[in-house]
Amino acid sequence: MTTMVDVARRAGVSVATVSHVVNDTRPVRPGTRAAVLAAIEELGYTHNTLARSLVTSRTRSIGLAVSAISNPYFTEILQGVEAEALAAGYSLLIADPHDDPHHERKVVQLLHERRVDGMIVAPSAEPSGTTEYVTKRQVPVVFLDRLVGDGFDQVCAESTGPVRDLVTHLAGLGHTRIGLVAGLPGLSTTTERVEGYRAGLRAAGLPFAPELLAGGNSEADGAEHATRQLLAAAEPPTAIVTANNAMTIGALRALRDLGLDVPRDIALACFDDFSWADLFTPRLTAIAQPSKELGAAAVRLLLERLDDPGRPPRTVRLPCAFVHRTSCGCPGDREPRPAAARPAPPGRAPAAQERTPAP
Structure with a gap:
């Protein structure tokens, strides 16, 4: 097995110099560094990270x-x-x-x-x-x-503002009964996306109707059940927002089984874009996270x-993008645009991308 000593001999330098090159612990002259790297490549030397971790208490x-x-x-x-x-x-x-x-x-x-x-x-x-x-x-x-x-x-993406955007977009298309398939209770993402849903209704001048909010537990089967629950209401929604990509699949499954056409019979918009979202018919309008x-x-x-x-x-919060396609009922596509950031609570400045709590 090749050791640092072997590399040092081949490069004509000290073992300490080889260590500095391998571990990047001290500047080494370019010519010397090149000679050490050439010796490492020629001899097939592999750095023993386990041995180093015993010295540094770091395992990398x-x-x-x-x-x-x-x-x-x-x-x-x-x-x-x-x-x-x-x-x-x-x-x-x-x-x-x-x-x-x-x-x-x-x-x-x-x-x-x-x-x-x-x-x-x-x-x-x-x-x-x-x-x-x-x-x-x-x-x-x-x-x-x-x-x-x-x-x-x-580290997380903005959630409240982007969901508000989806709701106000659907309201702008004339929908007054907009449902939400929400995620697993207790997750901050679920809380914020429900906040965004309610903020979107307020912005559009629409009342909150409890029967239009159903929990999908962040997974496809739960969302399928939740979608059926929404559509069983006395006055069912004409548009649905799903709060993650797994729940979008469940909602689509329920709509298909019920014989409903998207967007002719019901509009659909979702949080979480994914690589094959534009392969559906219709193509899915979505909020894209910077995954x-x-x-x-x-x-x-x-x-x-x-x-x-x-x-x-x-x-650290990162912004999302509104990816406009056709499942919302609009004809044709538009370019993706930034989704809104999370609205600040009353009396507070808007949230920055990165925040450090005050001591």
Whole structure:
């Protein structure tokens, strides 16, 4: 097995110089660096990261706990995490908590026991077990997609404003009975998207009707049941908004089984765009989240935390885009445009993309 000593001999430098080149711990003259890299390539030397971790207490690894990895949204987030981590020299350990609080807590403990340097977690609806674990053990963590509180680093997309945009768009087309298939109770994304729905109704001068809000539990089967529930109302909706891509599939399934044509019989708009949304007939009007950038931003925030453990926690929000197609009932397409940011509560300034809580 090739060692640093072998590389040093071939390059005609000291072992310390090879170490500085490999670990990027000190500037090395370009000519010397080139000679070391050429020797590494020629001899096929592989850096022993395990041995280095014993010295530095760093494993150059990140734990990623994300549910429903098969979901296109989280798959794109994973791509963003992986690309940014690799660029920084980190590897990933991935686990699926299945949106179950008890399993999530076990997964976080398992990743911690594998001595990852930090974690990125998409939390469940009841993340208290996880937050208590990482707080007590001072585990560097970034919560992704869903918010858990101001005491942690967090990255998510805007939700309230974009859903408001969908509702006001449908209202502008003449719809006065607009339904929402909402996500899993307890998730911050569910809360914010319901807020956006109600804000859109207010902006359009429409009353809130409780029978037009149904829970789809963030998954296809639940959304199918919720859509049937909405359409069974005495005065059913003429337009429906679905609050994530999995629930869009469930809603479409229900509409198909009921023999309803979109958008001739009912309009449909959804939160979460996905790569094959424009392959449906009609093509789906959607809110597109910056999935890959969310993953990359979470890695950057975690690396900042590792470099400066004492800095105040930050919440980073990224904007979405309104992707206009034809399922809403409009003829033809328009170019995607930015979706509105989350409206600020009365008496407060609009939320910035990145926020640091006051000490």
